[in-house]
Amino acid sequence: MIQPIQVLPLPTVNMQVLRASCSACSMHQLCLPMGLDEADMTRLDAIIGRRRRIPRDGTLYRMGDLFTNLYAIRLGHFKTYQVDVGGEQQITGFQMAGELLGMDAISADRHHCDAVALEDSEVCEIPFPRLEELFGNIPTLLHHFHRMMSQEITREQSVMLLLGNMRAEQRFAAFLVNLSSRYAARGYSPTNFQLRMSREEIGNYLGLTIESISRLLSRFKKEGWLRVNNREIEVLDPAMLKSLAAGSGSC
Amino acid sequence: MIQPIQVLPLPTVNMQVLRASCSACSMHQLCLPMGLDEADMTRLDAIIGRRRRIPRDGTLYRMGDLFTNLYAIRLGHFKTYQVDVGGEQQITGFQMAGELLGMDAISADRHHCDAVALEDSEVCEIPFPRLEELFGNIPTLLHHFHRMMSQEITREQSVMLLLGNMRAEQRFAAFLVNLSSRYAARGYSPTNFQLRMSREEIGNYLGLTIESISRLLSRFKKEGWLRVNNREIEVLDPAMLKSLAAGSGSC
DNA sequence: CGTTCTTTTGATGATGCTCAACTGGGGTGG
DNA sequence: CCACCCCAGTTGAGCATCATCAAAAGAACG
Numbered sequence: 001m002i003q004p005i006q007v008l009p010l011p012t013v014n015m016q017v018l019r020a021s022c023s024a025c026s027m028h029q030l031c032l033p034m035g036l037d038e039a040d041m042t043r044l045d046a047i048i049g050r051r052r053r054i055p056r057d058g059t060l061y062r063m064g065d066l067f068t069n070l071y072a073i074r075l076g077h078f079k080t081y082q083v084d085v086g087g088e089q090q091i092t093g094f095q096m097a098g099e100l101l102g103m104d105a106i107s108a109d110r111h112h113c114d115a116v117a118l119e120d121s122e123v124c125e126i127p128f129p130r131l132e133e134l135f136g137n138i139p140t141l142l143h144h145f146h147r148m149m150s151q152e153i154t155r156e157q158s159v160m161l162l163l164g165n166m167r168a169e170q171r172f173a174a175f176l177v178n179l180s181s182r183y184a185a186r187g188y189s190p191t192n193f194q195l196r197m198s199r200e201e202i203g204n205y206l207g208l209t210i211e212s213i214s215r216l217l218s219r220f221k222k223e224g225w226l227r228v229n230n231r232e233i234e235v236l237d238p239a240m241l242k243s244l245a246a247g248s249g250s251c
Numbered sequence: 252m253i254q255p256i257q258v259l260p261l262p263t264v265n266m267q268v269l270r271a272s273c274s275a276c277s278m279h280q281l282c283l284p285m286g287l288d289e290a291d292m293t294r295l296d297a298i299i300g301r302r303r304r305i306p307r308d309g310t311l312y313r314m315g316d317l318f319t320n321l322y323a324i325r326l327g328h329f330k331t332y333q334v335d336v337g338g339e340q341q342i343t344g345f346q347m348a349g350e351l352l353g354m355d356a357i358s359a360d361r362h363h364c365d366a367v368a369l370e371d372s373e374v375c376e377i378p379f380p381r382l383e384e385l386f387g388n389i390p391t392l393l394h395h396f397h398r399m400m401s402q403e404i405t406r407e408q409s410v411m412l413l414l415g416n417m418r419a420e421q422r423f424a425a426f427l428v429n430l431s432s433r434y435a436a437r438g439y440s441p442t443n444f445q446l447r448m449s450r451e452e453i454g455n456y457l458g459l460t461i462e463s464i465s466r467l468l469s470r471f472k473k474e475g476w477l478r479v480n481n482r483e484i485e486v487l488d489p490a491m492l493k494s495l496a497a498g499s500g501s502c
Numbered sequence: 503c504g505t506t507c508t509t510t511t512g513a514t515g516a517t518g519c520t521c522a523a524c525t526g527g528g529g530t531g532g
Numbered sequence: 533c534c535a536c537c538c539c540a541g542t543t544g545a546g547c548a549t550c551a552t553c554a555a556a557a558g559a560a561c562g
Contacts (some may be wrong), residue, residue: 082408082409082411082412084412084416084497084498085497085498085499086497086498086499088416088498090411090412090415092408092411092412103400103401103404104401104404104405104408105401106397106398106400106401107398107399107402107404107405108401108405112405112408113408132390132393132394132397135386135387135393136386136387139383139387142383142386142393143383146357146383146400147358148358149354149357149397149400149401149404150354150356150357150358150359150400151358153354153355153400153403153404153407154355154358154359154363156404156407156408157343157355157363157364157407158333159411160333160341160343160407160410160411160414161333161335161341161343163411163414163415164341164414164455164456164457164458165339165341165458167549198508198509199509199510200508200509204415205415206415207414207415207416208550208551209550209551209552210509211509211510211550211552212549212550212551213509214509214510214511215511215550217509217510218510218511230508230509230558230559246335246337247335247336247337247339248336248337418517418518419518449540449541450540450541450542451540451541460519460520461540461541461542462519462520462541462542462543463517463518463519464541465540465541465542465543466542466543468541468542469542469543481527481540481541
């Protein structure tokens, strides 16, 4: 991916103003501009104001913040989580490049969760009111936007299935299979990748404790299904993981 | 609600062709036409083809069915559930009048779950391609549609929080509080209502067993927080339920 | 090299599941 | 009308899974 050379005049952190361009972005086959022709992509580019860098552990938005933008992840990884009244956090998703953040905020005009970068990341800011104006003129864009929202709904339904019905082993296998396929869709190896999140974050997402995750990793390693080195994962037996995730663990 | 008098010429079940009219529907303040003026509501009415009756336990659509329509519930209650490879079902939601069914199907052009009526019900069929055409002309409608999809996303996130973080008692209290507030929004009593779903379905939804639900009901009754008679619920201590749902159960 | 945070591993225990028996209401047929 | 069945729900006893608590071992960082 070609990065324009930058001269940085004392940049305020997080506020790097770089022209975002969908046509030049390697993610445009997965992201919002999918399927647009040159002309329409230019019109989309015109409303995307700037790219914004978020450092590791930096917050993109917080629950309760006024909703003005959607964010397309251009680079890096994020987590989103809700905080309940008791202060407990529940991670509702891990997002990677090409995915859209903030769709849950449309309903109440305020963000419904926190979004935090798991590593140094970059997003494209998409002012939602201007995007809505574009919808009237580019039906393809609108349709694809609906697909992305719908996809978020089905993704969450799958997590509900996971949290409601699966045992620990199955949850964790499903988690790995999911990551694997998403990396594959981005042209990365489905068998060798880095976990960008801590054991604790994985556990939180899966409704398990950090200790359980650690034990599962150890066991999967011992069984020869994985090679594990800190956050470096090598999947040795993808078929086995898939069958575990499908629930045929004990059969 | 005024029902037009019908002469029924050997109606095929489920295929009752009745003109649906948003303007005459008591749910239009909650449903898709929310906020539309007379003229736009008429245009929406024009594309809504028919009302369809679904008897108790009748299937509105099945996972894998081609996606052609959204459905607005006019009357009655539904459940949606996913079936995993092992044949286990996970209920992903209970829907009531004024709510929209089928939004999860947009992403893949096929339904992603089954929708089944919990009692004799009626829906309005909304052909999605025609709705999309309308979006170009009625920005208010589009915006509200986005709010409804977004609301579904936040709803599911709350269920993830529930399934991932809460203990049984808290889950069940949250479930009751949720039902209560939805009935209130529809002008029904928030303290006296009928459960339309079985104990087993509640348990499935909450990631618990039927026995646990039964025990929780007995305990809530014993504590004096509820009066229970089969599926008839009377909430005696709404504040207590809310505080349980918020996680201050043991404090 | 020490400090701190993350992860691993072990021992113990509680929450909620499984299995089983029983109750009660509603419908059916004698 | 009553006997019976069937299904949904209730209640109890024992147990498994995963959480909790504790301690030690590795990484990461200055």
